[in-house]
Amino acid sequence: MEKNCARWMCVYALPLLTSCFVSIETRVQIQESVRGKDVFVIQTVSKDVNTTIMEMLIMVYACRTSCARSITGVLPYFPYSKQCKMRKRGSIVSKLIASMMCKAGLTHLITMDLHQKEIQGFFNIPVDNLRASPFLLQYIQEEIPDYRNAVIVAKSPASAKRAQSFAERLRLGIAVIHGEAQDAESDQVDGRHSPPTVKTTGAIHPSMEIPLLIPKEKPPITVVGDVGGRIAIIVDDIIDDVDSFVAAAETLKERGAYKIFVMATHGILSSEAPRFIEESAIDEVVVTNTIPHELQKLQCPKIKTVDISMILSEAIRRIHNGESMSYLFRNIGVDD
Numbered sequence: 001m002e003k004n005c006a007r008w009m010c011v012y013a014l015p016l017l018t019s020c021f022v023s024i025e026t027r028v029q030i031q032e033s034v035r036g037k038d039v040f041v042i043q044t045v046s047k048d049v050n051t052t053i054m055e056m057l058i059m060v061y062a063c064r065t066s067c068a069r070s071i072t073g074v075l076p077y078f079p080y081s082k083q084c085k086m087r088k089r090g091s092i093v094s095k096l097i098a099s100m101m102c103k104a105g106l107t108h109l110i111t112m113d114l115h116q117k118e119i120q121g122f123f124n125i126p127v128d129n130l131r132a133s134p135f136l137l138q139y140i141q142e143e144i145p146d147y148r149n150a151v152i153v154a155k156s157p158a159s160a161k162r163a164q165s166f167a168e169r170l171r172l173g174i175a176v177i178h179g180e181a182q183d184a185e186s187d188q189v190d191g192r193h194s195p196p197t198v199k200t201t202g203a204i205h206p207s208m209e210i211p212l213l214i215p216k217e218k219p220p221i222t223v224v225g226d227v228g229g230r231i232a233i234i235v236d237d238i239i240d241d242v243d244s245f246v247a248a249a250e251t252l253k254e255r256g257a258y259k260i261f262v263m264a265t266h267g268i269l270s271s272e273a274p275r276f277i278e279e280s281a282i283d284e285v286v287v288t289n290t291i292p293h294e295l296q297k298l299q300c301p302k303i304k305t306v307d308i309s310m311i312l313s314e315a316i317r318r319i320h321n322g323e324s325m326s327y328l329f330r331n332i333g334v335d336d
Helices: 002-012 049-065 093-104 117-122 133-143 157-170 243-254 273-279 294-299 309-321
Strands: 016-020 026-030 038-042 070-075 108-112 127-130 150-154 173-178 222-224 231-239 259-267 284-288 303-306
Touching: 026 049, 038 049, 038 309, 049 070, 049 093, 070 309, 093 117, 108 309, 117 127, 127 309, 133 157, 133 259, 133 284, 133 303, 150 157, 157 173, 157 231, 173 243, 231 243, 243 259, 243 273, 273 294, 294 303
Parallel strands: 038 070, 070 108, 108 127, 150 173, 150 231, 231 259, 259 284, 284 303
Antiparallel strands: 016 026, 173 222
């Protein structure tokens, strides 16, 4: 037992020397031998996400070239996870990040609540996508005294699955916000979004004509479900730009909700988010500590933190000891 504990300390408490050259290049030097050891690189995402990624890649590559037996990356929030789909002439950046991590020498990844579960397929190494929902559900049950009078809200149809999962576990109702605010001075009214007057086609042959899709037009905001006289709990995975959450809170207030909570796993809360939350109809924003947000909490007392370090430390322990990870995924279905 003493031998295992000594190896445990040697594995996890790796002294690193990180410095920057004048040209802002990152340099990493490991201060003790990692040859034949299991290394766990824990990296949280700062405001400078690109520097964060480079630091991790260089640390992983340094451990690989120092003959570490295995290198597990622990990223509570996976950066660039929102860019996981092709957008016009853009690129799938999360696929690029995954390839870079594998190429640097990562042999395993531990993360939490990927923006899309399909991101796991971008890696050719094992990925454990842990869930924060048990901690958020526990917060609702313990910190909201009259949560039985609550309704789980999806601020858009895209987050309806997550809302449904929360509602079924808490035995509560569900509401979905659909549509967008209609503005008489919008681009659609002044003709800038009108179809072209001349019909153009990209047909291979003059006799062929490819049919065009009818452009989408969102209806006015509608709340599907009853929130009158209820507590509204908006759930999502990431809260960064809070405009959509603030707008959803105002809509719910107009429909009769008397308290509004926002629950999310990753609280990026960039730019003026704390000020907007403080001035909004939102009563409380609950996020986990996958991303540091101490400064935002000082700016906005409405922001509360749920600690998820327990599940990350247990995942590290189980991987190091070669134990099953199924315990950490109890009662989690395919759609969760």
